[in-house]
Amino acid sequence: MKKEPEVHKLIEEIEPTAKRGEYSNFIKIQHTHLDFRFDFSRIVPEEGKVYVHTRIFMSPQHAKLFSDAMRDNIERYEQQFGRIQAHLDRVTPPSDEVH
Secondary structure, three states, rough: OOOOOOOOOOOOOHHHHHHHOOOOOOEEEOOOHHHHHHHHHHHHHEEEEEEEEEEEEEOOOHHHHHHHHHHHHHHHHHHOOOOOOOOOOOOOOOOOOOO
16 A cells, blocks of 8 residues: 655745845746756846845746746736737847846
């Protein structure tokens, strides 16, 4: 008979420095065979700069799960609030890599 794996309840705790959150209107994504790197940034057009405020590394498996979760949440958002228009009047950041 196959033994069921134990389920441990995780307690979520928000770090004090993360409680305020950060706004991001630009993200740069890079990857190697080992991991994905996400640089969350804020574009300040009047300064002509992109300020990276958070860098997150994920395994390929976690990046895939993150992508699936984002897709699911966007679908549910659009069902509730309507289609998101992805064509924004945007400022091109001072970089030739836009993701």
